[in-house]
Amino acid sequence: MENMLQFDIDAFWIILTGTLVAVSASLLGVFLILRKMSMIGDAISHAVLPGIVIAFLLTNSSSQIPMIIGASLVGVLATFLIESLHRKSKLQTDASIGIIFTFLFAVGIILVSQYTGQVDLDQECVLYGEIAFVPLDRWVTASGIDLGPRNIWTLGACCLAIIATIIIGYKGLYLTTFDQTFAASLGISTVAWHYTLMTGVSLTTVVSFESVGAILVVAFLIVPASTAYLLTDDLKIMLILAALIGFLSVLSGYYVAVYLDASIAACMALMSGVFFAIAFLFSPGYGIAFKGRRAKMGLQKDYSQQL
């Protein structure tokens, strides 16, 4: 038996796909955590159902493009409803998230039961993608040129847009996240930045759901950012750390999946949990392993010296 080392292009595409999802989701996750809106990804994963059903009823097919458009529109709508409910009614954000996503999900279920009959129509079946098959889903032009996996292009564009928005809008996002009154006094619109962020979140989640399924996206919106939150007090470092932890989860998760021959997305999500556990135990600032020492030094989380 002769073994040789060979460049494995499939593994490369899968890890690249995972990394693009991880970086977009982790960066957005940092802002979501600081704004106490972490569960928004989970909410969107349920709220998109009516979008899918309406797209199906309008086109009478469950082909991909109408499904994605329907899901994206309802995803954006959901975040807008959540925010206006929170603003107008002075409800906590978690309560508004709960109200809106259960409402939209319920509308979706009623639409399914009333109009679609025997069609197997839910997110799992028509929207959620499978990361293992990303390398097979090529984008081939009309003239027959193979441009590589289709999802790499959509996720890549999405990831670049998120990074660009954060770099360009860093000051606005930062101020509106930590000190809304101060931001308003400088003439920065908290509402505008909030909606920018939320549009980014809903588009990223829907595009990522379509490529890699829900569990990975929901995990990456919350876990890497939470891990970074335990490790640093500096927003910039927190953003970089979150993206890095996301990437490491993808990389290690992929090899765990290969070793166990298990679901790749689940293993990546699992590894993000492992990294969180390590930070939770050993973080110099918050880890329970150093609790005694920290108490002596009187360390506290402080964001006030960052700008």
Add this chain to the structure above:
Amino acid sequence: MSRIQRCQRYFLILFSVAVLFVGCKSVDKASQSDKLYIVTTTGMIADGIRNICGDAAEVVPLMGSGIDPHYYKATQSDLEKLRKADIIFYNGLLLEGKMTAIFEKLAKTKAVFAVSNNLSKDQIRQDPQNPGVSDPHIWFDVSLWSSCMSYAANLLVEKDPANEAIYKANAEQYLGDLKELHVRTKNKISEIPDSQRVLITTHDAFGYFGRAYDMEVHGLQGISTVSDIGLADIKEMTEMIISRNIKAVFVESSVSDRDINAVISGCKEKGHQLKLGGVLYADAMGEDGTVEGTYIGMVNSNVDKIVNALK
């Protein structure tokens, strides 16, 4: 600032090193044989193709024994199987959900076929509410499944002419077995008195079965087409069972039996003894190595349970 720049630099270095490693895997060159390597989605297709190929090809299903297509999760090795496959057979009619789109794309560069491809429009059950949406559970009409397998056998001959004789001989044998199975099923079901020929199950997999063998089929989740069953549905179903004096209802493998138990206890309260006729194989076959782990064994097992409970 320098802390951040340092972080960024580490990130870049780590990323590039990782990408270099990622690209490599150990490949065992010697294990590639000349045999045709055939990948199927469901176990039912794999079983049929195995019967047709005998030892001439290696047949591997993506969804192992007992795995319902609804709950199938792909693994890394599934991707390798699809890559390695000389021929891929899938069910079609959207049984495979989103994977269908990938198969359709792969078909441009690879030998990828839906076994339901050659069925005519009126052979396929359409959803009355949504014309254009088909019922994918074709394997429960044995004659229909037999024409799917004959289609697959012709494709095998076309793709691997060297083994033509083997495929043709095996296919003749297997299609003969299926014909026998079809006749047996028909005869068995006709033993049930006309008024009792009602098949009540938890899900919606038996539409083709009902059409082919003249049974009225009711799915608990399909009565009012509500995705989740309501109390009114259970009441309605209970009343129908009592008024028509139906003896048994059935559970499908991989679907929860909670709702059907509610119907059974509802009937009991009103003094009608309703039995649980047993667990029917629906979207997946039994364990490998058992009789129910083959297509023919699975159909026979279902038919025997139905006939015994309703006769």
